[in-house]
Amino acid sequence: MVLAQSAMRPATRADLLGYAVDVAPTLLGGVLRVSTDDGVVAVRITEIEAYHGQGTGDVPDPGSHARMGRTDRNATMWGEPGHLYVYLSHGIHSCVNVAAGPEGRGDGILLRAGEVVEGLELARERRSLPGPDGLRVPRDRDLARGPGRLGQAIGLQHALHDGMDAITRTPRAGASAELFLRAEPLIAFSTGPRVGVAGIAGTSVFPWRFWITGDSIVSPFRPGRGATEPLAGSATPGST
DNA sequence: AGGAGGATGTGCT
DNA sequence: GCACATCCTCCTA
Secondary structure, X not given: XXXXXXXXXXXXXXXXXOOHHHHHHHHOXXXXXXXXXXXXXXXXXXXXXXXXXXXXXXXXXXXXXXXXXXXXXXXXXXXXXXXXXXXXXXXXXXXXXXXXXXXXXXXXXXXXXXXXXXXXXXXXXXXXXXXXXXXXXXXXXXXXXXXXXHHHHHOOOHHHHOOOEOOOOOOEOOEEEEEEEEOOOOOOEEEEOOOOOOOOOOOOOOOOEEEEOOOOOOOOOOOOOOOXXXXXXXXXXXXX
């Protein structure tokens, strides 16, 4: 259901210049809105993860696509903040990141889950699968719950839309994207280890996953290679 | 040139 | 809970 959201304002590049780990929480509760020929779908962002091209200082980020430096695939992460890095995951899913930090830093923020707040019908259509008895339509809360689902719900594909600019909203392959941030600073959020990303020997697993505390629309936890479940009470920076 | 593995989702057991 | 889909990227030979 669509809510009385706090006031929103369009994001600027300056909003996204910090390290991904610092910018990420400010995107919680914001909205990514994508228009295509088929219509508009907007999601309220409920869960994200921060990835760093060069770590946050001297510490490398073992889980980042940008950890080995700039490549053709991850070039968007190394460019201007506010462009969308859309990549193919497991040959099937197009996942969406917002590039962060100044050019050349390689930071990105993965959108892991959101609530569809506009274009419910179109999102249901995109996310429906053929079943034994016609189309099987997911429950509304599952439409954009998970990074692959979110990408499909808003209609972005890696091959077509990687690199599109959510600040100037310049259309790309028939789609345009706009990012809104909450006008008021933040609501309560929680942090934990990223999903499916392990630490490396000798380093700890950093709490670079952020979600809106208590929100029902958060992706299912996946242990991955040694990532551990958030410890009870481990970090709810905004909630107390 | 070849191959392993992946920031995942779904359906079945 | 587990297997599998599906294909691209980057590392290694």
